[in-house]
Amino acid sequence: MGRKKPAAAAKLRAGFVAIVGRPNVGKSTLLNRVLGEKVAIVSPRPQTTRTRILGVHTAPGAQIAFFDTPGLHRAKGALNARMVETALATLSEVDTVLLLVEAGTGPGGRVEVGEATRWIVEQAKRSGKPLVLGVSKADRAPRETLLPVIAAYQGLAPWTDVVPFSSFTGENVDALLGVLARSLPESDALLFPEDMLTDQAERQLAAEYVREQVMLQTRQELPYAVAVEVEEFDESARDEGRSGLVRISALLLVERSSQKAILIGKRGEMLKSIGTRAREGLERLLGCKVFLKLTVKVEERWSERAATLQKLGL
Numbered sequence: 001m002g003r004k005k006p007a008a009a010a011k012l013r014a015g016f017v018a019i020v021g022r023p024n025v026g027k028s029t030l031l032n033r034v035l036g037e038k039v040a041i042v043s044p045r046p047q048t049t050r051t052r053i054l055g056v057h058t059a060p061g062a063q064i065a066f067f068d069t070p071g072l073h074r075a076k077g078a079l080n081a082r083m084v085e086t087a088l089a090t091l092s093e094v095d096t097v098l099l100l101v102e103a104g105t106g107p108g109g110r111v112e113v114g115e116a117t118r119w120i121v122e123q124a125k126r127s128g129k130p131l132v133l134g135v136s137k138a139d140r141a142p143r144e145t146l147l148p149v150i151a152a153y154q155g156l157a158p159w160t161d162v163v164p165f166s167s168f169t170g171e172n173v174d175a176l177l178g179v180l181a182r183s184l185p186e187s188d189a190l191l192f193p194e195d196m197l198t199d200q201a202e203r204q205l206a207a208e209y210v211r212e213q214v215m216l217q218t219r220q221e222l223p224y225a226v227a228v229e230v231e232e233f234d235e236s237a238r239d240e241g242r243s244g245l246v247r248i249s250a251l252l253l254v255e256r257s258s259q260k261a262i263l264i265g266k267r268g269e270m271l272k273s274i275g276t277r278a279r280e281g282l283e284r285l286l287g288c289k290v291f292l293k294l295t296v297k298v299e300e301r302w303s304e305r306a307a308t309l310q311k312l313g314l
C-alpha cells in the first residue's frame, strides 16, 4: 500500500512591483483597492502622489510589494523633477513593472497613444523587467471599446499580459494580481510580515490625509502650492478601545500670503472644512478620536528649496 503523495505545494512567490503611468490614471486607487485600506491619497487632479508609497499585498502563495509612484510627466520645478526622478528610479528596483493606461477611446472610437505614454513605455522597456499593461477604469469604457485600446498598446512592448480592470468595481483586479504574482521570483520566505500593509508611519499618513483634502477642496494652482508637515502626533491619550484620542498638529506650507488667505478662507471656513474631512478620515484610519489642529504658514518657494523638500520627505 503506497502512501499518497502530498500534492506538490506551489512555491511561494514574492517580490516588488512598480505601479507607473501618467498622472491620474488610477495608480493609487488600485493600490488602495488591493490593500482594502487608504494608504495612498487619491484625487481627480494630476500629480496627487508626490512620493513613492509601499503597499504590501499578502495572499496564500504570494506576496506582492507594490510601489505606487508619482505620475510621470514633463516636470517643471524642483518638486516635480523630484517626483519624476522618484518614479523612474523605482523602475530599476523592482521585479516587475505594472504600467497603467486609461481605458477609453477618443472621437470616432480612435485610440491615440500620446507622446507622453510612448515615452513612459520606453522607460519601462529600458528597465528590462517583465512588463504588465493594466488598462484602468474599465468601468467607464464599454466592453467593445476596450479591444481597440488593447490593440493600440499591444505592439508597443513585449507585455507579459494586458489586463483591463476597474478599481471601482473590482472587475479583474484578482486576475491582475494573479498575473503579477506569477511574474515574481520564487521565494523561501515572505519579504515583509504577513500583516504589514505599508511602510508609512501614521504621522506621515496624517499629513497625506490633510493634503488630500487640500487637493480635493482647493482650486487652480493652490493644491500644488501646499505641503503638509505634521509637527505633533501625540498618542499619550490613545488606548486599545475606541475611546482614546490622538492629537495631531499640522502645518500647511504655502508659497505666498495670497495663497494663505485663500486656504484659510472667509472666516476660516476653507481651513475648517479641510480639517473636518481630514479628521473624519483619520478617525477611521486610526480607529480612535482625533483632535486635528491646522496652521497655515507662508514659506516662500518651498517647492524649489532642496532643504525644505528633504525635510518634507520629498
Ligand SMILES: Nc1nc2c(ncn2[C@@H]2O[C@H](COP(=O)(O)OP(=O)(O)OP(=O)(O)O)[C@@H](O)[C@H]2O)c(=O)[nH]1
Residues within 6 Å of the ligand: 022, 023, 024, 025, 026, 027, 028, 029, 030, 041, 042, 043, 044, 045, 046, 047, 048, 049, 050, 069, 070, 071, 072, 136, 137, 138, 139, 140, 165, 166, 167, 168, 169
Ligand atoms: N471610473 C473610475 N475612476 C477611477 C478608477 N480608478 C481611479 N479613478 C479615478 O481617477 C482619478 C485619479 O486617481 P488616482 O488613483 O489619484 O490616480 P494616480 O494615477 O494615482 O494619479 P497621480 O498620483 O496624480 O499620478 C480619481 O478621481 C479616481 O477616483 C476606476 O477604476 N474607475
Ligand SMILES: [Mg+2]
Residues within 6 Å of the ligand: 027, 028, 029, 040, 041, 042, 048, 049, 068, 069, 070, 071
Ligand atoms: Mg497617485
